[in-house]
Amino acid sequence: MTARSIGADAAPYGRAVVPSVWSRLWSANGPGYLFLLPWFIGFFGLTVGPIVTSFYLSFTNFDLLTPAEWVGFDNYARMFTADPKFAQSMRVTLLFVVFSVPLKLAFALSIALLLNRGMRGLPIYRAIFYLPSLLGASVAIAVLWRQLFAGDGVVNDFLAIFGIQGPSWISNPRTSLWTLIALAVWQFGSPMIIFLAGLRQIPVDLYEAASLDGASKWRIFWKVTLPLLTPVVFFNAIIQTIEGFKSFTPAFIISGGTGNPVNSTLFYTLYLYQEAFAFFRMGYASALAWVLLAIVAIFTGVSFLTSRYWVHYDD
Amino acid sequence: MSFSLDRRQFLLGSTALVAAGAVSPAFAQDKRLRLTWWGGQARADRTNAVSDLYAKAHPGVAFDTEFNAFNDYWPKLGTQVAGGNAPDVLQMDYRYLVEYANRGAIAALDDYVGKGLKLDDFDQDQQDGGKVDGKLYAISLGANSVSIMVNQKAFADAGVAEPNRDWSYDDYKANAAAFNAKSNGVRLMADGSGNEPALENWLRQRGKALYKDGKIGWDADDLTAWFKMWVDLRAAQVCVSPEDQALDASAAIDTTMITIGKAATTYANSNQLIAFQAVNKSPLTMVNFPRAGAGTGGGHYRKPSQFWSVNPKSALIEDAVSYVSFFVNDIEAGLALGVERGIPCSAAVRAALSPTLSAPDQLSLNFVSNLGDLLGKLPPVPPAHAGEVSQQLNTKAQEVAFGSTTPEDAGPAFAKEAADILARAS
Numbered sequence: 029m030t031a032r033s034i035g036a037d038a039a040p041y042g043r044a045v046v047p048s049v050w051s052r053l054w055s056a057n058g059p060g061y062l063f064l065l066p067w068f069i070g071f072f073g074l075t076v077g078p079i080v081t082s083f084y085l086s087f088t089n090f091d092l093l094t095p096a097e098w099v100g101f102d103n104y105a106r107m108f109t110a111d112p113k114f115a116q117s118m119r120v121t122l123l124f125v126v127f128s129v130p131l132k133l134a135f136a137l138s139i140a141l142l143l144n145r146g147m148r149g150l151p152i153y154r155a156i157f158y159l160p161s162l163l164g165a166s167v168a169i170a171v172l173w174r175q176l177f178a179g180d181g182v183v184n185d186f187l188a189i190f191g192i193q194g195p196s197w198i199s200n201p202r203t204s205l206w207t208l209i210a211l212a213v214w215q216f217g218s219p220m221i222i223f224l225a226g227l228r229q230i231p232v233d234l235y236e237a238a239s240l241d242g243a244s245k246w247r248i249f250w251k252v253t254l255p256l257l258t259p260v261v262f263f264n265a266i267i268q269t270i271e272g273f274k275s276f277t278p279a280f281i282i283s284g285g286t287g288n289p290v291n292s293t294l295f296y297t298l299y300l301y302q303e304a305f306a307f308f309r310m311g312y313a314s315a316l317a318w319v320l321l322a323i324v325a326i327f328t329g330v331s332f333l334t335s336r337y338w339v340h341y342d343d
Numbered sequence: 344m345s346f347s348l349d350r351r352q353f354l355l356g357s358t359a360l361v362a363a364g365a366v367s368p369a370f371a372q373d374k375r376l377r378l379t380w381w382g383g384q385a386r387a388d389r390t391n392a393v394s395d396l397y398a399k400a401h402p403g404v405a406f407d408t409e410f411n412a413f414n415d416y417w418p419k420l421g422t423q424v425a426g427g428n429a430p431d432v433l434q435m436d437y438r439y440l441v442e443y444a445n446r447g448a449i450a451a452l453d454d455y456v457g458k459g460l461k462l463d464d465f466d467q468d469q470q471d472g473g474k475v476d477g478k479l480y481a482i483s484l485g486a487n488s489v490s491i492m493v494n495q496k497a498f499a500d501a502g503v504a505e506p507n508r509d510w511s512y513d514d515y516k517a518n519a520a521a522f523n524a525k526s527n528g529v530r531l532m533a534d535g536s537g538n539e540p541a542l543e544n545w546l547r548q549r550g551k552a553l554y555k556d557g558k559i560g561w562d563a564d565d566l567t568a569w570f571k572m573w574v575d576l577r578a579a580q581v582c583v584s585p586e587d588q589a590l591d592a593s594a595a596i597d598t599t600m601i602t603i604g605k606a607a608t609t610y611a612n613s614n615q616l617i618a619f620q621a622v623n624k625s626p627l628t629m630v631n632f633p634r635a636g637a638g639t640g641g642g643h644y645r646k647p648s649q650f651w652s653v654n655p656k657s658a659l660i661e662d663a664v665s666y667v668s669f670f671v672n673d674i675e676a677g678l679a680l681g682v683e684r685g686i687p688c689s690a691a692v693r694a695a696l697s698p699t700l701s702a703p704d705q706l707s708l709n710f711v712s713n714l715g716d717l718l719g720k721l722p723p724v725p726p727a728h729a730g731e732v733s734q735q736l737n738t739k740a741q742e743v744a745f746g747s748t749t750p751e752d753a754g755p756a757f758a759k760e761a762a763d764i765l766a767r768a769s
Contacts, residue, residue: 091446092425179586199589201745284414284592286734289585290741305418305425307731308442 086315091308103315114316116291117299123205124295125272128212133264136216137257140223141249154221161217169211170281174198177207198282201292208293211278219264226260227253258339266331273324276301296320373403374659376666379423380434380649381416383596383618385683392679397669404662412595417730424448427656431663435481435652437472442727443652444475450655451478452664459661460668464690472647472721481650482667485685487614488643488711488718489540489632492599496625497607501525506608508717511634512572519581526607531581533600533609534588536573537740539733541610541632544642545569547719548635557726559761567754570743574750582606585744597622613710614648614685616703627703629710631717641719645711648685682707732761 061068086103088096107114139157143150163169176182179196187194197203230253238248254261276297279287287294287302300320304313380390387410394406409430411419417439423429424446435443443449456462456479462470466486473481491506498505503522506515515531522531535541543553546569552560576582587605591598596618600606611619613629620627632642651667653660670676677692682704687693700708739757742748748756 094446178590196586196590199586199592201589201741201747282592285418286414286592286737288592288738288741289589290745290747291738301418305421306734307728308421308425308446310425 082314082317085311086318088311090310090314092310096311099311103312104319106312107315107319113291113294113299117287117294117296120205120287120292120294121273121275121296124209124212124275125269128209129265129268129272131209132213132216132268133219133261135213136219136264137223137261139216140220140227141253143220143224144227154224157220158217161215167277167281170278173207173211173278174282199289201290204282204289204292208275208278208282212272212275219268222260222264223257226257230256255340259341262331262335262339266328269327269331270324273297273320273327374662375405375407376432376659376662377407377409377430378432378666379409379411379416379420379430381411381413382434383621385618385621386410389680389683393670393673393676394666396673396676396679397666400669401662401665404666414592414595429654429656431654431657431659432666433652433654434484435650437647437650438725438729438733440473440481440650441475441724442730444478444480445727447655449480449652450657450660451480452482452653453479455664459664461672465671466688466690468645468721469647469688472724473650475724481647481652482671483647483650483685483688484671485614485648485682485687486645486711487612487648487685488645488714489544490611490613490616490629490710491608491632492601492611492616492619493628493630494601494607494623494625495628497526497529498522500527501529501607505628506630506633508631509634509637510630511637511639512576513636515633516576516579516581519579522607523580529604530583530600530606531608532576532583533591533606534573534577534582534585534740534744535610536570536744537588537737538610539736540612542569542736543722544632545635547644547722548639548642552722554722554725554729558765559732559758561758563755563758565754566757567750570740570750570753573740574743577744585741588744589741601627612648612685613707614682616707617681617683620703629706631714640716643714643717644719644721645714646721686711726765728764728767731764735760735764 085096087098087100089099089103090096143153143157147153160169174181177197178184178199179194181197183197184194195203197207234252234256235248238252243251274297275295279293279295279298280301283289283293283298285298285302285306287298296316297320300313300316303309303316378390378394380386382390387408390410391406391408394408398404398406407430410416413436416434420429420433424443429448433449435449444451452460460482462482466483469483469486470479473479473483493505495505501522502525503518506518519531539553546553546561546565549565551565554560573582577585582588583600583605587600590603590605591600596602596611596615599609599611599619601609601619602622608630610632616627616629634640635642651670653663653667657663670680671687672689672692674692674695677687677689677696678699680687681696681700686708687696697708736757739748739753739760743750743753
């Protein structure tokens with residue numbers, strides 16, 4: 029059919045019969061949108077609005093009380109050319125993510141494998157192992173961590189049994205970041221639960237077939253369990269990476285908001301917070317926030333691009 | 344932003360914690376004045392006592408109070424100001440006065456003087472300390488001076504004489520070996536290399552200043568000498584290890600070296616004796632900051648220890664001013680407060696208070712009154728972003744202490760960083 033014949037077919041119905049575009053849309057979806065209105069107001073007022081504002085502010089100098097002053101790309105330029113603290117905070121955050129995420133996932137997966145053997149009282153163990161994640165981001169745990177890893181803390185008391193004189197982990201710039209990584213790994217509960225759910229979905233007959241063929245447990249794990257679990261690994265890796273970049277509270281509490289000793293716990297978010305709320309540079313802080321968004325997007329994007337080579341969806 | 348949720352949750356959480364620690368009971372009343380300050384429990388008890396007195400004299404007024412450690416106080420207050428949610432009456436520090444005044448975050452009180460705000464017998468130097476560009480933005484809650492807290496028992500146990508007003512850094516060093524021999528790992532001093540008041544005091548004794556005309560008042564060589572002196576003190580085990588010093592991350596009295604038992608002395612302020620004594624079992628006394636050399640003086644000054652300022656956007660601004668006036672003038676309020684915030688600035692309050700003081704309070708009063716040759720002029724209010732310079736000093740001092748840089752490099756590096764911060768702020 030040609031375009032012309034469509035027009036010819038449509039013509040007899042005329043305007044009077046065909047409802048206008050708006051009223052047609054309304055009768056189809058109107059009530060739905062009406063019910064969605066509260067969400068739309070929240071979404072545009074509380075999410076989109078601030079995001080757009082922060083994007084604008086990232087091109088300004090703004091101290092909250094005097095009007096914002098347009099500075100173009102100065103904030104972004106400063107970050108990459110003249111701000112050693114930006115570089116340091118980036119380094120600290122990348123180290124944190126690179127070490128905490130794989131360790132946490134490995135830990136979560138091993139505990140999930142242990143719990144997946146159909147033992148009695150599974151819900152109780154699951155709850156116990158999940159508990160640290162519930163407490164994880166809290167102020168109390170960060171304070172507890174300070175106590176554990178101080179020079180005369182519990183960790184060093186334990187090491188002293190073996191005659192090891194440990195440093196003050198929390199206040200030594202060489203070890204302080206590692207205490208935060210340990211804290212993150214300890215909060216392995218939510219990936220563990222997801223792994224556990226994933227393990228439950230692997231068909232039992234595959235295991236039966238594998239063991240009939242004489243495969244060792246080790247081999248079964250690498251050849252059956254892990255490949256079939258890769259979608260869950262992928263999901264957990266992305267979520268935990270984003271969490272890692274966002275991590276704030278432990279470093280804030282443990283370093284008293286300074287990122288010290290010697291900026292060794294100056295997480296990117298902590299630096300952003302300092303710039304915004306200690307030094308009142310909202311423009312620069314907004315620019316930092318957008319760079320963080322870009323970094324997280326790049327990491328996630330790369331993960332998705334590489335996923336086709338290692339993530340197996342059972343089809 | 345995706346991470347704002349965490350930060351907000353944290354702020355909410357910490358607010359809840361603080362609220363749980365706040366004391367004034369909240370009943371439905373006509374007027375609720377919100378007060379915030381930094382400080383420990385001792386200060387909270389005294390402040391709440393004054394608030395109760397005020398509420399009794401002014402029926403229909405109730406209080407919501409929050410208090411925090413110094414380092415936690417400022418980000419929180421900044422957030423509240425930014426969110427248009429600042430308290431009615433807020434404690435202000437000399438360091439942040441200019442920043443808050445210039446931003447319009449605290450009210451100029453000149454119009455209230457004589458009308459709700461009584462300053463008839465208020466020390467002139469303390470009034471001037473609360474002025475920015477000739478306008479009165481803050482009411483001093485007491486004069487104080489920096490001071491060293493001294494754990495008397497530690498010195499008695501070690502059999503070493505307590506430091507006296509003539510001790511220089513060299514004297515501390517000379518006594519360290521004898522002290523360490525019997526001190527059970529306790530060191531003579533905290534590590535003051537990253538402590539801004541310690542540096543300022545030392546600079547003033549050398550005829551320099553921390554800030555001059557809104558710029559840094561020292562040069563790189565001064566800082567190199569300062570860092571070198573501390574490398575020396577550290578090597579001679581006069582002061583605590585860098586790891587121990589770094590435990591004191593939030594500059595709260597509870598984590599200072601003297602309170603956690605790592606050092607026999609620590610840098611503090613004269614009005615803090617009461618708060619330090621409250622968390623230290625051994626009896627404490629006070630002495631001046633060490634002299635830079637034999638016989639040098641002029642490092643100390645009578646500083647407004649802290650101020651009350653009033654939120655210009657407060658709906659209860661008249662009540663807020665009235666409360667501030669009551670706080671510094673009422674005799675009963677003065678008796679409740681003692682010298683915990685410094686020596687009262689009203690002559691009448693001082694006269695009523697003096698005979699009632701306990702021994703540590705007397706010590707505090709006498710210390711500030713008898714500085715003698717140690718006393719110099721009040722320096723001008725520090726420039727905006729002096730707080731960031733102070734934080735950078737701490738970081739730089741840690742770099743030296745942990746050996747990742749040398750005093751020779753750290754001096755010029757910090758001079759440049761400090762100048763950059765000040766230049767950027769304007």
